[in-house]
Amino acid sequence: xxLGLQGAxxxxxxxxxxxxxxxxxYSHHFPDAPEHFHLEDVHKVAKIAGxxxxxxxxxxxxxxxxxxxxxxxMEGLGGKQSSAFWGFIKVLENLxxxxxxxxxxxxxxxxxxxxxxxxxxxxxxALNSLGYAVDPFIMNAAWFVPxxxxxxxVVGKRGAQSNVNFTDSILRPPALAKFIKANxxxxxxxxxxxxxxxxxxxxxxxxxxxxxxxxxxxxxxxxEYFLNQLSEKHAALAAQLKGQRNYTYGTAFRxxxxxxxxxxxxxxxxxxxxxxPRGGSGRQIVFKAGKGEFYVxxxxxxxxxxxxxxxxxxxxxxxxxxxxxxxxxxxxPAVKWIAENYLNKCLEPQQxxxxxxxxxxxxxxxxxxxxxxxVLRAFEAWFAALPxxxxxxxxxxxxxxxxxxxxxLCKTNYCLNLDSYRTAHGKxxxxxxxxxxxxxxxxxxxxxxxxxxxxxxxxxxGPGDIGTMLDALRPFELERLPTEExxxxxKSLQGFLVERVKDWHNQQRLEPSFDPTKTTWQFVADLLTKxxxxxxxxxxxxxxxxxxxxxxxxxxxxxxxxxxxxxNQLGRAGDFHVGDTAFHVTVSTGAGxxxxxxxxxxxxxxxQGIRVYVIVxxxxxxxxxxxxxxxxxxxxxxxxxxxxxxxxxxxxxEFSGEHRKDRLRALLEKxxxxxxxxxxxxxxxxxxxxxxxx
Numbered sequence: 001x002x003l004g005l006q007g008a009x010x011x012x013x014x015x016x017x018x019x020x021x022x023x024x025x026y027s028h029h030f031p032d033a034p035e036h037f038h039l040e041d042v043h044k045v046a047k048i049a050g051x052x053x054x055x056x057x058x059x060x061x062x063x064x065x066x067x068x069x070x071x072x073x074m075e076g077l078g079g080k081q082s083s084a085f086w087g088f089i090k091v092l093e094n095l096x097x098x099x100x101x102x103x104x105x106x107x108x109x110x111x112x113x114x115x116x117x118x119x120x121x122x123x124x125x126a127l128n129s130l131g132y133a134v135d136p137f138i139m140n141a142a143w144f145v146p147x148x149x150x151x152x153x154v155v156g157k158r159g160a161q162s163n164v165n166f167t168d169s170i171l172r173p174p175a176l177a178k179f180i181k182a183n184x185x186x187x188x189x190x191x192x193x194x195x196x197x198x199x200x201x202x203x204x205x206x207x208x209x210x211x212x213x214x215x216x217x218x219x220x221x222x223x224e225y226f227l228n229q230l231s232e233k234h235a236a237l238a239a240q241l242k243g244q245r246n247y248t249y250g251t252a253f254r255x256x257x258x259x260x261x262x263x264x265x266x267x268x269x270x271x272x273x274x275x276x277p278r279g280g281s282g283r284q285i286v287f288k289a290g291k292g293e294f295y296v297x298x299x300x301x302x303x304x305x306x307x308x309x310x311x312x313x314x315x316x317x318x319x320x321x322x323x324x325x326x327x328x329x330x331x332x333p334a335v336k337w338i339a340e341n342y343l344n345k346c347l348e349p350q351q352x353x354x355x356x357x358x359x360x361x362x363x364x365x366x367x368x369x370x371x372x373x374x375v376l377r378a379f380e381a382w383f384a385a386l387p388x389x390x391x392x393x394x395x396x397x398x399x400x401x402x403x404x405x406x407x408x409l410c411k412t413n414y415c416l417n418l419d420s421y422r423t424a425h426g427k428x429x430x431x432x433x434x435x436x437x438x439x440x441x442x443x444x445x446x447x448x449x450x451x452x453x454x455x456x457x458x459x460x461x462g463p464g465d466i467g468t469m470l471d472a473l474r475p476f477e478l479e480r481l482p483t484e485e486x487x488x489x490x491k492s493l494q495g496f497l498v499e500r501v502k503d504w505h506n507q508q509r510l511e512p513s514f515d516p517t518k519t520t521w522q523f524v525a526d527l528l529t530k531x532x533x534x535x536x537x538x539x540x541x542x543x544x545x546x547x548x549x550x551x552x553x554x555x556x557x558x559x560x561x562x563x564x565x566x567x568n569q570l571g572r573a574g575d576f577h578v579g580d581t582a583f584h585v586t587v588s589t590g591a592g593x594x595x596x597x598x599x600x601x602x603x604x605x606x607x608q609g610i611r612v613y614v615i616v617x618x619x620x621x622x623x624x625x626x627x628x629x630x631x632x633x634x635x636x637x638x639x640x641x642x643x644x645x646x647x648x649x650x651x652x653x654e655f656s657g658e659h660r661k662d663r664l665r666a667l668l669e670k671x672x673x674x675x676x677x678x679x680x681x682x683x684x685x686x687x688x689x690x691x692x693x694x
Contacts, residue, residue, distance in 0.1 A: 001060055001106070002030070003310055004335025008344060012036060014053050016045055018084075021317070025325045029314040042087035049094040057347060060104040061088040062330055089126050102346055103132055103156030104338070106330055111152050112136075117179060124154070124186045132156030133189030136180070137171040139338070141331035142270050143196040146203045147307040149273045149331060152176075153338060157346060160189040170195065194341055202269035204249040206306040207286065209573070210297070211604050218296045226285070226296050229254065229263040237265055241289035246580065251299070252285040271299075271307055276327035283323060291609055301326065309333040372489050375476050379493050382472040383500070386465055395465075397504065400497050401438045401452050402430045402462040403469055407494050408441055411487045414479050418467040430462055445498040449505050449681070450535070505683045510534070514689040520646035520660060527686075528617060528641065532587075537617070539563040539684055541641050542575055542585045545615055547671040548645045549576055549583070551652065551663075562678040573610050574601065581611040585641070587620065599631040606635055613637045615644050665692045 002012055012030075016038045017023060027033040038045065038052065042063075045052065063084040085105075092099050105123075112120050124134050134156050141149035164184075168177045171193055180188055210216055218226070230238060241248045250267040263285070266272055277283045286303070288295040301322035305313045309332035315322050386395035406421050409432070423429045435452045442451060478486045512527045524544075531540040542563055550558045559576050574582030582605045584598045602612045616624045618640040628636035649667060653659035668688050675684050 001062060001330045001335055003313075003332045004330065005058075005060075005339050005343075007332070007336040008339030010058065010339065010343075013056070014038065016040060016042060018042070021321050022325060022328075025317055025321065028316055042084050042091065046087050046090035046094055049091045050096070050098075053091070053095065055098055056100045058102040058104060058343060059088075059092060059100045060106070061085065062106045063088060085123060086126075089130070092130050099130060099158060101158050102343055103127065103154075103158075104343065105152075105154040105156070107152055109138065109150055109152050112176060112179060117183075120179070121183055121186065124183075127154075127156045128187045131158050133160040133162060133187045135188065135190050136176060137193065138173060138176060139171070139196070139331075139334045141308075141334055143199055144331060144333035144337070145307055145309050146199065146201055146206060146269060147271045147274060147331070151330070151334075155191075155338075155342060155346075157189050162187050163190050164188045166190045166192070191342060196337060199270075203251065203271055204269070205572070206311075207249060207303060208300055209604065211607050212293075212295065213607060214297075216297045216300070223294060223296045226252075226263055227294065229261060230265070231257075231262060234263070234265045237267070238287075238289065238294060241267070242292060242294045244290045247288050247290035249286070249288050252287060252296075254285075274304055274307060274327040276324045277320065371476065371481075372492055375473065375478070375489050376492055376496065378472050378476070379469075379496060382469050383496070385468075394500065394504065396462070397452060398462050399465040400500060402433055402466050404441045404494055404497050405430060405433045405437055406466055406469070407490050407497075408437075410490055414486060416470040416474050418463060418470055421466065422463055430466060433462075441494065442498060442501060445495060447498055447501060449683075451501055451504070502681075505681065508534075508683045510536070510540070510684070510686045512686060512689060514661075514664065514692050516657065516661070516691070520649050520664070521642045523664065524642045524645050525618065534683075536684055538587050539679070539681075541587055541615070541617070543671055543675050543679075543684070544645060544667075545583065545585045545641065546576060546674055547667055548648055549578060550670050550674070551666060552648050553578065560674050560678055562680075573605055573608075574612070577610075580609070581613060583613045583615060585615045587617055599627055599636070602628070602636050603631060606632055611637075613639065615639055615641050618642050661692050662694075665694075668692070 002015070006012070012032075014036050015026070015033070017026070018039070018041050020039060023033075023037060023039050026037060061084075092103070111123075114120065124136075127134050134154055136152060136154045138150055138152055141147045141151075164180065166172060166177070166180075168174055172180070172190075180186075180190070227235065227238060241250075248267060249269075250265055251271045252263050252265050253272055254261055254263050256262070265287070272284060274284065284299045284304075286297055286299050301315050301319065302311075304323060304326040305311055305315065308326050308329050310326070310329070317325070383395065386399060388394055389396050409421065421430050423431050435450075438452055439448075439450065442448070478489060481489075510527070510530055512523070512530060514523060527544075528537055528541065531537040546558055546560060556578065558578070559572065561572075561575075574584045576583040576585075582602075584601060586598050598614060602614065605612045612635070614624055614628060614636060616638065621638065621640045625638045628638050645667070649663045650660065653663040665688060668686050672685050676682070
């Protein structure tokens with residue numbers, strides 16, 4: 001829950017759970033946990049809510065589902081576990097006039113049907129009694145990650161007007177819509193929400209690439225026992241998958257059918273819903289079938305984290321503790337979608353800027369909005385009034401660099417006196433400003449492209465612009481705010497400038513030229529040289545090879561991932577996988593460089609029966625072939641990017657000069673299409689030479 005809300009701009013100041021194991025996982029990942037995590041029964045928290053919980057804008061509750069799910073005893077909200085909901089209601093009640101404007105509930109679909117809808121009706125009326133109009137909807141994690149996980153969410157809006165005008169949709173399917181329309185005594189406030197996105201990732205994309213020699217794969221005897229647990233229908237499916245030329249990945253759960261333990265396969269590219277196992281049959285099974293083999297193992301904690309959209313979550317607790325934690329969690333991108341498309345829009349501009357809170361059984365959250373929004377609007381007005389220079393595609397780059405630098409200085413010593421930032425000599429430049437300082441600030445916003453190579457001439461005249469910037473900040477008296485709150489606002493202003501830096505970069509496209517008297521090989525080589533000069537050769541190489549493969553095999557789907565998506569992160573065999581061959585594209589082959597791990601990946605491919613190609617720049621060809629021979633002599637094909645791309649272009653053009661122009665234009669257009677789909681850095685796009693255009 002926290003990761004999803006945090007990704008949409010929320011900040012935590014209070015979190016509560018009863019389970020020490022949950023606290024341990026939370027604390028290991030979030031270093032600020034000691035400041036706000038409260039390990040206690042929510043019913044006891046309710047008694048001290050007025051003292052313990054600060055002012056907040058949002059309270060969330062993912063109370064235990066044990067008594068609401070089919071896997072539990074179906075005792076409903078009166079059960080020992082799920083009755084935590086009433087503790088949460090008591091917390092809200094005891095906050096009195098400090099109750100948050102918003103409430104977010106999350107639970108299994110059984111919450112809607114428990115006791116024939118009686119429990120859900122009572123819960124909604126309880127929120128009504130505290131001043132909240134309610135809006136339920138259903139989300140499926142499968143819209144964001146390859147996991148089938150439907151959950152019922154409810155947004156409570158304090159003081160909102162009633163509204164029951166809506167139509168059935170994927171978010172409010174017939175069963176839920178029928179409940180809403182049938183319960184007119186409940187004060188509903190149904191919002192019009194956009195359609196959630198479509199899933200773009202399949203199960204095989206998130207699986208870890210474990211070699212077949214890994215001990216995690218089951219023994220032959222254990223696999224045979226597993227296959228004997230399949231029904232006749234599923235056994236036939238397993239045999240079919242095993243006989244295919246390519247591998248198929250899927251999952252399985254053990255279930256009790258006719259008093260017998262059975263295994264059931266799922267092969268639609270989506271995992272079943274993660275459970276909360278303490279061990280045993282609740283743990284999901286992964287299988288890999290094809291090429292006459294059938295491999296089986298249990299899902300790893302990292303794979304479970306990925307199925308919850310939490311790939312970066314730190315996992316340093318025992319196996320079952322991690323599995324239980326992820327099985328009991330909320331899908332991160334689903335929560336982020338709710339926050340961005342619903343919660344954030346419910347907050348009015350006149351917020352009091354106080355912190356937030358949130359947690360498992362009870363989470364509370366807030367945003368600093370009013371002051372930040374006002375300052376940002378004034379800052380944007382200052383920026384819009386600056387002189388525009390064509391070479392900078394907007395205000396002078398030196399001014400933007402100086403503004404980033406001065407705002408950084410203001411974080412440690414907030415001062416609006418321009419003379420404090422001028423150099424002593426002539427006062428025509430900003431003190432301490434350098435390309436290194438600017439790049440350091442940009443790196444803090446994950447922007448690593450070179451923006452300025454010098455600041456001497458580019459920053460002359462900058463002090464005048466900086467003076468008007470300081471004047472724009474003066475009316476807000478930010479010096480009166482606590483340092484942390486003020487620095488958060490200054491960081492948001494820097495964030496605005498960083499976006500302008502990105503805009504500038506995104507307009508600096510690659511500009512190749514086409515000389516019809518030169519070879520196609522040379523055209524590709526010159527393109528790589530231009531990319532190398534801009535530090536973009538690694539990314540261009542990957543997408544250029546991808547574009548070539550897409551043109552060469554138009555009926556096949558050629559993988560397309562952003563350059564930053566590592567192979568082992570998504571369980572891919574390589575940058576591209578065509579037939580039974582993996583392609584690895586790298587511009588470095590030295591030890592410790594980008595290519596240092598390529599040949600290890602090649603060995604893993606070979607062990608799994610996958611043929612491999614390594615594609616490198618022509619200048620790295622000899623070194624790469626030497627390393628390939630040392631790693632697995634005669635088993636790794638190594639080609640230059642120039643030859644790999646140009647030869648196919650010539651063949652497709654039927655070695656015709658006129659057709660070659662069409663094919664090269666198609667190559668660059670396909671490259672731009674693939675880059676535009678997955679990369680945020682639009683400066684990677686290529687301006688097609690005029691003499692290649694029709």
